[in-house]
Amino acid sequence: MRVLFVNPHYPHDPFTLLLHPPLCYAYMSTHLKAAGHEVRHADLPFLGNTLDALGPILADYRPDLVGVTSVAQSYCQALEIAAAVKNSGVDAKVVFGGPHVTFLPTECLTRHADVDYVLLYDAEQSIVELCAAIGPGRAEEAALRKVSGLAFRTDAGSVALTPPAPPLMALDELGRPDRSIFDLAPYLAYDYETVVMTARGCPSRCTFCSTTIAGRKPRWNSPVHVVDEMEEVAELGFQSIFFGDDTFSGDPKRAIAISAEIRARGLDLPWTSNMRAQDAKPAVLEAMREAGAYRVFMGFESIQKATLRLIKKGATPERMIEKARLVMDAGLELHASFIIGAPGDTDETLAATLDYIRLLNPTVATFNVMEPRPGTDVFSRPEQYGIEIPDRYWYESTGWLYEPVCRTTTLTSTQIRDWVDQCYMEFCSPDFRAPERLATLDDATSQWRSSGLVEPVAG
Ligand code: B12
Ligand code: SF4
Structure with missing residues (x-):
């Protein structure tokens, strides 16, 4: 599967802040690539800080899954990205994760139709499980129920939540984050x-x-x-x-x-x-x-x-x-x-x-x-x-x-x-x-x- 991770734009000038390669994506990439998936990353703050850059990337890469992280302050922009994906004509599912939606999975799916899934807590393994459950073809409810820490809409229209896996205590086993997904030049030039x-x-x-x-x-x-x-x-x-x-x-x-x-x-x-x-x-x-x-x-x-x-x-x-x-x-x-x-x-x-x-x-x-x-x-x-x-x-x-x-x-x-x-x-x-x-x-x-x-x- 082709996975695209998008780092949200800011509602203000991002170049007044620290900007670092988002490691959540790099850690998930290590595991997705090991499972045979393709991963790309788009960092909107470095791409004009608007949604304009997203359309051409979606059209060129045609991802099956678009992943978006957010903290509380970037949730609004994450939602704009989800809407842009759904309006792009590309047939991609949208998954949210990170320290904000982890606490609002049901609320997020109930209030925002553009978001298909929410993965809770650490997602290195669960995103691999999700990719297996989604593709190829349509995601079956029975398959989704086997993904750990996933919120999704059931066929009956309600939101289901699967139990998260226990946290991995031997952290070294997660491996190192895959920084090869980043175009590092702008980050290095900035900081x-x-x-x-x-x-x-x-x-x-x-x-x-x-x-x-x-x-x-x-x-x-x-x-x-x-x-x-x-x-x-x-x-x-x-x-x-x-x-x-x-x-x-x-x-x-x-x-x-x-x-x-x-x-x-x-x-x-x-x-x-x-x-x-x-x-x-x-x-x-x-x-x-x-x-x-x-x-x-x-x-x-x-x-x-x-x-x-x-x-x-x-x-x-x-x-x-x-x-x-x-x-x-x-x-x-x-x-x-x-x-x-x-x-x-x-x-x-x-x-x-x-x-x-x-x-x-x-x-x-x-x-x-x-x-x-x-x-x-x-x-x-x-x-x-x-x-x-x-x-x-x-x-x-x-x-x-x-x-x-x-x-x-x-x-x-x-x-x-x-x-x-x-x-x-x-x-x-x-x-x-x-x-x-x-x-x-x-x-x-x-x-x-x-x-x-x-x-x-x-x-
Ligand atoms: C580095 C960092 C930053 C950096 C850069 C962030 C970046 N681009 O990576 C900078 C300095 C810019 C920053 C800024 C801010 N940060 Co900050 N930051 C962090 C920090 C220290 C590390 C993040 C990290 O790399 N973690 C390591 C990765 C592996 O963990 P993770 O991000 O949680 O990701 C895992 C899961 O959450 C999940 N996941 C995460 N994203 C996604 C996305 C998808 C699609 C999926 C499926 C899963 C998934 O899977 C990942 C792998 O297991 C965290 C603290 C922490 N312990 O995480 C705070 C933290 C994320 N920041 C926080 C805050 C509040 C801010 C600021 C608002 C601070 C401020 N007052 O300005 C700003 C907001 C900026 C913005 N609008 O985005 C809070 C968020 C709280 C919340 N509930 O929203 C945290 C949790 C700190 C805290 N303990 O309160 N931050
Ligand atoms: S719980 Fe830990 S990370 Fe959060 S503010 Fe307190 S000392 Fe810092």
């Missing part, structure tokens, strides 16, 4: 860094994160497998790596072993990774830096103890500061990420957040609004978080681009958006860490400490 995944799942259970459910149990690639892939991407021309794992160092022994393997092979390639605060330990950080790590990304989310407890972050603001210091003392840069408009945020707590960040002194900071994503507790039970979501189907339009999709009992969505702008403006201003601002910090922080918003920070 010297690329993504490598070395684990799936996360041991944490943050209630705003869909990995909590999708990840189930964390699974790890072995150090040899990881460093083999690092060498491969270096040979392809990338000069730096972002380990996109939810938590690269969730298994500290493995993080140290990967670092030792990098050094043993004399691989000179800078890299960066996500890290949970609880995993920041001096021995791990030291080993990582010696093996080429230059920065870690850490989700701080909030400076309020009660909020961190509510969202099950598993950390306190004081502990986060301690961990941040360990990171920086180990000679690594810190990328700190915050949720603006988290439960309980007010003008006062957000002003205090900026002071906290002055104390923290990260190299990079990102400010995200609370986005209630399907599959999360925040989406299912917003009232528990003091959040209102005026449009439950917010991911079916691009309104989120202009206005946060929820408001809290303490802040309107406009106030949240203004605070995000202000946080970026202040953080990027040369005055942010000016000595006179820092000099006033003790007073300011003592105010928010004594207000009970956070507990005293040691030192």
Whole structure:
């Protein structure tokens, strides 16, 4: 069968963002090709960022199956792609997958006639099963029922859901992603860094994160497998790596072993990774830096103890500061990420957040609004978080681009958006860490400490 994977366009200029080869397709390609199928990939952001490029590709390749990935923010564009396929005159089935539709398979098929199938969770094996069930000829319901983790329309018109296969624990058995499906030249021209995944799942259970459910149990690639892939991407021309794992160092022994393997092979390639605060330990950080790590990304989310407890972050603001210091003392840069408009945020707590960040002194900071994503507790039970979501189907339009999709009992969505702008403006201003601002910090922080918003920070 001929499979075409399409990476959705963006509803805005994509060249303000990181753009990486989508590894979901590369992993599935490894398995599809091994089963004898043909795979092509179209990355719309690099093809004019519109649907116009799709028609000629469909006409030329005439795929049997078109696969489209999406996160909540790209679902709208994924749906446009499905419609374009169905209107193209090419007789192709459309399958959706990825971290958004995994939680809405029935809703997706009920509301969107252009989507034929949804594959849930990891799909390396199930997409091969789907190809076997579909072709050649018409997909029979009995055959579809044998595909794992598949949502499809039955002959009677209802949506059926088959049970997903248990997650593969021996991750190395998935093999390496097939990057030969990508035209790498535009990616290399755009960014010297690329993504490598070395684990799936996360041991944490943050209630705003869909990995909590999708990840189930964390699974790890072995150090040899990881460093083999690092060498491969270096040979392809990338000069730096972002380990996109939810938590690269969730298994500290493995993080140290990967670092030792990098050094043993004399691989000179800078890299960066996500890290949970609880995993920041001096021995791990030291080993990582010696093996080429230059920065870690850490989700701080909030400076309020009660909020961190509510969202099950598993950390306190004081502990986060301690961990941040360990990171920086180990000679690594810190990328700190915050949720603006988290439960309980007010003008006062957000002003205090900026002071906290002055104390923290990260190299990079990102400010995200609370986005209630399907599959999360925040989406299912917003009232528990003091959040209102005026449009439950917010991911079916691009309104989120202009206005946060929820408001809290303490802040309107406009106030949240203004605070995000202000946080970026202040953080990027040369005055942010000016000595006179820092000099006033003790007073300011003592105010928010004594207000009970956070507990005293040691030192
Ligand atoms: C790398 C990455 C990016 C990169 C590039 C993404 C890309 N083109 O690959 C960049 C930096 C651009 C990025 C941006 C964003 N990202 Co991002 N990103 C990731 C990250 C770290 C790794 C993705 C990856 O390669 N995974 C490895 C592959 C193998 O796993 P996978 O993608 O899940 O794919 C498997 C299955 O899901 C399924 N599958 C996936 N797609 C498809 C498609 C079909 C047809 C089928 C059948 C199956 C299938 O099969 C695959 C193989 O098993 C994930 C975290 C994670 N752990 O996955 C977050 C993640 C996907 N990102 C996320 C978010 C929120 C964003 C942003 C919105 C962030 C922001 N605020 O701007 C933007 C959105 C950009 C956009 N509009 O698309 C969330 C999505 C949550 C959600 N439920 O929607 C994730 C899950 C992080 C998280 N834990 O919250 N991201
Ligand atoms: S630590 Fe990160 S990836 Fe893990 S559940 Fe929390 S937010 Fe999600």
